[in-house]
Amino acid sequence: MHLEGERAFAAVDVPEELAYDRTGPNTPAGRYLRQFWIPVAQITDVKPARAKTITIMSENFTLYRGESGEPHLIAHLCPHRHVALAVGRVEGESVRCFYHGWKFDQHGACVDQPAEDEAFKDKVRAAAFPTREYLGLVFAFLGQGEPPPFPQFKRLERPGEVVTWSYVRRTNYFNSMENGADHVHANFVHERSAFSTVGVNREIPEIEPWETDFGIAFNTKYKDGKNGRHYVVMPLAAFIMIAEEGLDHLVDHLAFRIPIDDQSHRAFIVNLFEIFGEERDRFMEKKRQQRLALQTLPPIDDVVQAVIRGELHIDEVPDRPDLVGIQDSVVMETQPGITEREPDQLGRSDRAAILLRRIYAREIDAFAQGKPVKRWTYPEDLSPVPAV
Ligand code: FES
Ligand SMILES: [Fe+2]
Structure with missing residues (x-):
C-alpha cells in the first residue's frame, strides 16, 4: 500500500513471539491469527457471479460469489500455470480459469479440464477456505484443520x-x-x-x-x-x-x-x-x-x-x-x-x-511452541456500557 519512499522505518530486533505486527503466512502471529474466523470482505464488495482478488495478511485469495449469491474463497492463482482466477468466469458455484478453462468448485476441487485427460483433474486441487456471511460481512477461516465455533454477536x-x-x-x-x-x-x-x-x-x-x-x-x-x-x-x-x-x-x-x-x-x-x-x-x-x-x-x-x-x-x-x-x-x-x-x-x-x-x-x-492456547468464548449478551 505504501508508495515508494513515502516513509522509512528502521527494523528493531524483537523476539519472534513479540512481532505481532507481522502477519504473513509464515510468521508466528500470522499462523496464530489464521486459526480464527475473521471478516475478509463486505458482502457488497463483489456482485453475485463475479470474482475479485483480495489480500489478507499479506496473502492473496480469490473471493467470488456463486450465481446463488453465496460467497466463496479459494486460492488466488490457478494451479495450472498460475493465472489469477479472479479474471476467470463464475459458473454456478465454481470459477473457470480464463487461460485454459480449468474449473474449480467452492471446495477447491478441479471439476473440468477441457484440454486434458479425464483422470488428471482428480490430481489437481486449489486451496479453498470455509466462508460464512454474517452482519453484512464475509467471514472466512484461513487456518489449518477444523475451524473453531463461529463467533456470534x-x-x-x-x-x-x-x-x-x-x-x-x-x-x-x-x-x-x-x-x-x-x-x-x-x-x-x-x-x-x-x-x-x-x-x-x-x-x-x-x-x-x-x-x-x-x-x-x-x-x-x-x-x-x-x-x-x-x-x-x-x-x-x-x-x-x-x-x-x-x-x-x-x-x-x-x-x-x-x-x-x-x-x-x-x-x-x-x-x-x-x-x-x-x-x-x-x-x-x-x-x-x-x-x-x-x-x-x-x-x-x-x-x-x-x-x-x-x-x-x-x-x-x-x-x-x-x-x-x-x-x-x-x-x-x-x-x-x-x-x-x-x-x-x-x-x-x-x-x-x-x-x-x-x-x-x-x-x-x-x-x-505447539502448547495449548486459550479457547476464547464469546458471551451472547456481551454489551458495552456508556459512561454518559
Ligand atoms: S492457467 Fe488456469 S487453466 Fe491454465
Ligand atoms: Fe479514535
Missing part, C-alpha cells in the same frame, strides 16, 4: 438498523487494535467531534482493564461515579460505544482490524442503531445525505496525507461526517509497527494496551 442481531462499512488505514493493524483499547485519546484526538457533544470526553477517565473469556474488558471511570465499559474481542476486534452525529445516545460499534499486509489494514465496522419508525427514517435519510456530501469532498486519504505532510493542520480540516476517522488516521498513520520502533514508554493510562500485548505475546508464543 447476539447484541448486534437485535431489532434496529445494522449498518456495515469498511475503510483502509495505512498503518499496521495492531496500532488500531491498541487504539480501540485507548480511551484517553478521545480527549485529545476527538476533542472537536460528536464525542464532545455527548460528553464522552468530559474528563480523562481512569482505565481499569482485566482479561475475560473473550479478550479484555476495561472500565472507564469518571469522577462523577459513572463507569463506561468497553471490550477488546480476541483476536482482532473492539466492541465499544461511540457517538454518532445527529443522535443523542451512544451506539454499539464493533470494529474488526484485519491486516491487508504489515503496513495497512482494513477496518470492518458494524454499528447497530436502535431507532425505529420516523426517527429511523429521519436518521437514515441523514446518513444518505452524508454519503452524498462526502462524495463532493476531498477523499479522506487525501486529507489525511495532506495533514501528515504538514500542508494542512488537523484543526483546519473543516467539519465533515468522517472527521473522527480522519483524526484517528492522522495519528495512527504516523505510527510505525511494533517491530519498526524503539520500545514504547508506557504509563498508567496504557494499561489496556499493555494487557493486550501480554495476551498476544502469551498466546502466540504458546501457539508457536
Whole structure:
C-alpha cells in the first residue's frame, strides 16, 4: 500500500513471539491469527457471479460469489500455470480459469479440464477456505484443520438498523487494535467531534482493564461515579460505544482490524442503531445525505496525507461526517509497527494496551511452541456500557 519512499522505518530486533505486527503466512502471529474466523470482505464488495482478488495478511485469495449469491474463497492463482482466477468466469458455484478453462468448485476441487485427460483433474486441487456471511460481512477461516465455533454477536442481531462499512488505514493493524483499547485519546484526538457533544470526553477517565473469556474488558471511570465499559474481542476486534452525529445516545460499534499486509489494514465496522419508525427514517435519510456530501469532498486519504505532510493542520480540516476517522488516521498513520520502533514508554493510562500485548505475546508464543492456547468464548449478551 505504501508508495515508494513515502516513509522509512528502521527494523528493531524483537523476539519472534513479540512481532505481532507481522502477519504473513509464515510468521508466528500470522499462523496464530489464521486459526480464527475473521471478516475478509463486505458482502457488497463483489456482485453475485463475479470474482475479485483480495489480500489478507499479506496473502492473496480469490473471493467470488456463486450465481446463488453465496460467497466463496479459494486460492488466488490457478494451479495450472498460475493465472489469477479472479479474471476467470463464475459458473454456478465454481470459477473457470480464463487461460485454459480449468474449473474449480467452492471446495477447491478441479471439476473440468477441457484440454486434458479425464483422470488428471482428480490430481489437481486449489486451496479453498470455509466462508460464512454474517452482519453484512464475509467471514472466512484461513487456518489449518477444523475451524473453531463461529463467533456470534447476539447484541448486534437485535431489532434496529445494522449498518456495515469498511475503510483502509495505512498503518499496521495492531496500532488500531491498541487504539480501540485507548480511551484517553478521545480527549485529545476527538476533542472537536460528536464525542464532545455527548460528553464522552468530559474528563480523562481512569482505565481499569482485566482479561475475560473473550479478550479484555476495561472500565472507564469518571469522577462523577459513572463507569463506561468497553471490550477488546480476541483476536482482532473492539466492541465499544461511540457517538454518532445527529443522535443523542451512544451506539454499539464493533470494529474488526484485519491486516491487508504489515503496513495497512482494513477496518470492518458494524454499528447497530436502535431507532425505529420516523426517527429511523429521519436518521437514515441523514446518513444518505452524508454519503452524498462526502462524495463532493476531498477523499479522506487525501486529507489525511495532506495533514501528515504538514500542508494542512488537523484543526483546519473543516467539519465533515468522517472527521473522527480522519483524526484517528492522522495519528495512527504516523505510527510505525511494533517491530519498526524503539520500545514504547508506557504509563498508567496504557494499561489496556499493555494487557493486550501480554495476551498476544502469551498466546502466540504458546501457539508457536505447539502448547495449548486459550479457547476464547464469546458471551451472547456481551454489551458495552456508556459512561454518559
Ligand atoms: S492457467 Fe488456469 S487453466 Fe491454465
Ligand atoms: Fe479514535
